[in-house]
Amino acid sequence: MFAIVETGGKQYRIEPGDVVRVERLEGEEGSQVTLDSVLAAQTDAGFQVGRPKLEGAKVVGTILKQGRDKKILIYKYKRRKGYRRTKGHRQEFTDLRIDQIALS
Secondary structure (H helix, E strand, O other): OOEEEEEEOOEEEEEOEEEEEEEEOOOOOOOOEEEOOOEEEEEOOOOEEEOOOOOEEEEEEEEEEEEEOEEEEEEEEEEOOOEEEEEOOEEEEEEEEEEEEOOO
C-alpha cells in the first residue's frame, strides 16, 4: 500500500514506516501530524486517483525532527560593472515518519 500526498508544494510517494523530509510543518517533535491532501492511493482493491484529491483520505505521521538544512549561497555577478551580490538561504524541514494511511 502506498499513497501520493502533497505538502509544501511538492508531491511525495509514501508507504507506512517511511521517513520523509518535507517542508516545515507546525508541531513539536513527537507529535502527530495529519496530511489531508492525498492525491492517489494504491490498495489491495486497486489504484484510486482523486480529482484532484481523494475524499476522506488522510495520512497520519509522527514528527521525528525539526531543523534547517545546510546553507546555500546565491551569488549574482555582472562582468566589468563592479556588481556583486551574495545572499544565503537555509531551508527549514521536518522529518516525518509515516504511521498510517487511512482511506474512507
